[in-house]
Amino acid sequence: MAGTFDTGDDGGEDPVAAGRDRLDPGERAEVHRALRLAHRICDELRPVLVEGFCAAGATVKDDGSLITASDRFADDRITQVVTEHLPGHEIISEERSTVYSGAPWSWVVDPVDGTTNFAHGTPVWCVSLALAFQGVLVLAVVDAPPLDRRYHAVRGEGAWSGATRLAVRDADWSDPARASNALVAASSGVGRDFAVDTPLKNRALGSEALHLASVADGSMAAAVVAAGRAWDVAAGLLLVEEAGGALVDIDGGPTFPLTAGTDYASHRHRFVAAASERTARRVRDGVRRLSLPPTRRGAPPHPR
Secondary structure (H helix, E strand, O other): OOOOEEOOOOOOEOOOHHHOOOOOHHHHHHHHHHHHHHHHHHHHHHHHHHHHOOOOOOEEOOOOOEEOHHHHHHHHHHHHHHHHHOOOOEEEEOOOOOEOOOOOEEEEEEEEEOHHHHHHOOOOOEEEEEEEEOOEEEEEEEEEHHHOEEEEEEOOOOEEEOOEEOOOOOOOOOOHHHHOOOEEEEOOOEOOOEEEOOOOEEEOOOOHHHHHHHHHOOOOOEEEEEEEOHHHHHHHHHHHHHOOOEEEEEEOOOOOOOOOOOEOOOOOEEEEEEOOHHHHHHHHHOEEEOOOOHHHHOOOOOOO
16 A cells, blocks of 8 residues: 655645546556566676676766766666657756656656766665656666666556565664654765754765665655755655555655646755654654755755
8 A cells, every 4th residue: 555645735746646646447457568578688797787886987067966877878778768769758957858748658768877986986886767757757767787786667566676576664763762763864965064963863865865765665764855856766666655664744845746838957855754654743743954055055966
């Protein structure tokens, strides 16, 4: 059963929640076709990315983040395969088009989430693929070759790693000692723009997609996303939701459902995803802004 994705105010659940599981048989068949294709893409990219891992040649983009030849290759190959096998599907990508046109089917892609780790030889990075139907997330695949882990979710069908169904694991707030040993994943914006003061232990992996996947698989009780863009969080959000988790916003509105005409290069989502709404709110209540977000003060966004 999917979890509660809250807007973070007193309005309760996400306004599209009532209809989010209503895919007709033809639409659900299309999602499963896309799932098979996403697995094929990840299978093909694994050896190529592992070979390019830690290779020289990273360059700095205008926004201050790194890009490698492997990012470009993976982005090109994902686009080529999707365009060939699923004509009419739009692709929103960190390295390509960042504007949602309003197409019924739209992929939200980060060819290498955790590029800074990838470029420096830290084995925490992944391919993050998500598919939205009419703006609502319906499919997620996150593949982490160095960890030999792959996660996937289809709306209404749960989140999985191989044949294992994922389930969130909450912090035990009734036992302060146990709660203090639960983990919260903190994105790179935490420490620069935000401080997190909760009883939980902070951990930063360097990949938003893997932070959220870690909430979904129960290894993290929560994740704080301080400046996530659509491709950073799309797949991970669906994993958390389908694993039974909850989300509350820190500030601003949610990224999903996608809105036609929006340029997601400049849209930042700040939220807490957690095993329960109680934990999400407790962690959010411990988040304190240290400064203005980088997009408001003219600094480059946090690198990935």
